[in-house]
Amino acid sequence: MFTPCYHRLFWFFILFTLMPKAYAQNFSMGLRLGPSISWSAFGDKDAKGNFNTQPKVGYLIDGIISFPLKKNYSFFTEFGFKQSGRRIKFNENTWENNATYRFIDLSMALRKSFTVHIKKDVSTRCFVNIGPNINYWLDGHGKIKTDVLSSSYDVVFNHEPDANFHHDYMNDVNRWLFGMDLGIGADANITKFHRLLFELRFSYGHTYIGKKTGTSDIDILGFQDNIKSNFKTLTFTTCYFFDFDLRKSKFGKSTKDKDIRRRR
Numbered sequence: 001m002f003t004p005c006y007h008r009l010f011w012f013f014i015l016f017t018l019m020p021k022a023y024a025q026n027f028s029m030g031l032r033l034g035p036s037i038s039w040s041a042f043g044d045k046d047a048k049g050n051f052n053t054q055p056k057v058g059y060l061i062d063g064i065i066s067f068p069l070k071k072n073y074s075f076f077t078e079f080g081f082k083q084s085g086r087r088i089k090f091n092e093n094t095w096e097n098n099a100t101y102r103f104i105d106l107s108m109a110l111r112k113s114f115t116v117h118i119k120k121d122v123s124t125r126c127f128v129n130i131g132p133n134i135n136y137w138l139d140g141h142g143k144i145k146t147d148v149l150s151s152s153y154d155v156v157f158n159h160e161p162d163a164n165f166h167h168d169y170m171n172d173v174n175r176w177l178f179g180m181d182l183g184i185g186a187d188a189n190i191t192k193f194h195r196l197l198f199e200l201r202f203s204y205g206h207t208y209i210g211k212k213t214g215t216s217d218i219d220i221l222g223f224q225d226n227i228k229s230n231f232k233t234l235t236f237t238t239c240y241f242f243d244f245d246l247r248k249s250k251f252g253k254s255t256k257d258k259d260i261r262r263r264r
Helices: 004-024 045-050 255-263
Strands: 026-042 052-054 056-068 073-090 095-119 122-145 150-157 167-173 176-189 194-205 210-217 229-245
Touching: 026 052, 026 073, 026 194, 056 095, 056 229, 073 122, 073 229, 095 176, 122 167, 176 229
Parallel strands: 150 167
Antiparallel strands: 026 056, 026 229, 052 073, 056 073, 073 095, 095 122, 122 150, 122 176, 167 210, 176 194, 194 229
């Protein structure tokens, strides 16, 4: 499993080994969005037998900035918002906890691009990328369903449980969640400086949402939960890129124009 230490090492590796090429004044900016499907993975063997994990549909929207490196590599970082969660069935699959969580999403990765020839004179650019991700857990809400009742709730962090069954009191949780991303995809130019990119990404969550003593309590008879679990997420996104070359933007400016600006 990956630890936060590995994320820091990856970051320093990018900064001090590969980033000098990025200062060549070429970069790209874009908007990335798309749907996601998440599953909860339990670390406890008993929990795996008592809980049945269902897929949870979500989405994300990120801003992205990318810098070219040598040999068709690039480094990019993303920052934005995502919504995911967990659907858990228990009590012999007669109860369901359908929870929706919201996160600030931050990721960075190293990408390798290469040309794939589909047929003669027809080719496309494909890529693979890998890197760490960090999520900060903002808030959440959900719904408990049984064969006889249905009740909505809001997530409340670090608060003593009471008789309010519209609150899920979550204590000793990890609101900073670390993981690793692996993505594949393709991109194509729309115009000279505009690109459209498609990516299928798998995110392996390392951090459990609950610590060893973490609890999740709702004052409803029969409710049970185990938050010693992490997320596995599959995301399909589309990104619209704007490419910039600051060196070329300076071409065509005469020395006469520079002299005029100096006099002013």
